[in-house]
Amino acid sequence: MQTNLPLADELAALTVRIADLLLTHETVDEAVSALAHALKEAIPGTRGAGVSLMDTRGRRISTASTDPDVMQADQLQYDLRQGPCLTAWAQQATVTVGDSRTDHRWPAWSRAIADLPLRSVVSTPLSTPDGAIGALKVYSPIPDGIDPKAIRLIELLARPAALMLANAQARDAAERLSDGLIGALGARDAIGTATGIIMERLHVSRDQALATLISASRRRNEPLHQLAQDIIGGGEL
Structure with a gap:
């Protein structure tokens, strides 16, 4: 993806790509995985990206990560019940971590990922009119590795992505109900x-x-x- 486009053009191009990916995958799990990989490709210099869908209690119902390090960092959030992804989902607001080694908001999680090549992260909620259904996150191997333009792009992308994923969830639920009937x-x-x-x-x-x-x-x-x-x-x- 071209990174020298104006933000509006870049967002439009990425949204079209994401829509094509999400609408052509048959299951929610496939759509979540496609979104994670598209995020990594869209944001230069990232170590990896992840997407998690959660229920009303914050329990994962679908998750995808582009890299083992991201998968481990995400798993630690759920094991420890703390971290930027869970906070972004709960507060329905973007959470940025400039340097995981000096950010003390989630001490257990920050200590647990100290040996991973992940220094900064941006996590933003997947918000729908009915509330957040999950969160997406992008990791960088260096402090402050995700610039403000990339953060804004992630935030703007999250809303249409959330609506498309919510539709995919509804479609899957309808299919399961139909099969059950x-x-x-x-x-x-x-x-x-x-x-x-x-x-x-x-x-x-x-x-x-x-x-x-x-x-x-x-x-x-x-x-x-x-x-x-x-x-x-x-x-x-």
């Missing part, structure tokens, strides 16, 4: 069919056949829908 309907139909087979075999009412099926499921310690499929396939009670 299909599975539930399939199980219901199988149980109904197996009940009809038992009615024919034993010459009993529907209620009696269903009770027999449930009793056999408990006795055999076999899920009801699975036993129903066995009976449909010619299996015995």
Whole structure:
């Protein structure tokens, strides 16, 4: 990406690229990974970048890092429950660390990453109208290694990226719900069919056949829908 463009043009170019990446990946995890790598490429001189999506309690639901050092630094934040990424998410505000060795806001985390080649970091929330769904962060190997223009670019990019990731999350949730409903309907139909087979075999009412099926499921310690499929396939009670 060209870094000598005016900020507005640079942002527009990067937003289009990010939109293409996020909208063409099938899962949220893939989209998060694509965003992390695009961030690293867009900000010159970075050691790496990371993106985390979190639930309302700050627990990760999806995360991606471009480099092992970034992955370790991020993991330490979650293990220690402190760090710039969690603060950016909780406060819904950009957090900058000029030098991790002299910044004392998260002492345990700063000590834990002392041997990593990460000296400065910018983390900004992925904010939607309903609140922050996570945070993205960029690390540099030198103190004050991320200049103000890059910080502003990261902040401006975070909003459209957050909205696209929120849409991806909603799409994934809808697909999981759809799969679950299909599975539930399939199980219901199988149980109904197996009940009809038992009615024919034993010459009993529907209620009696269903009770027999449930009793056999408990006795055999076999899920009801699975036993129903066995009976449909010619299996015995």
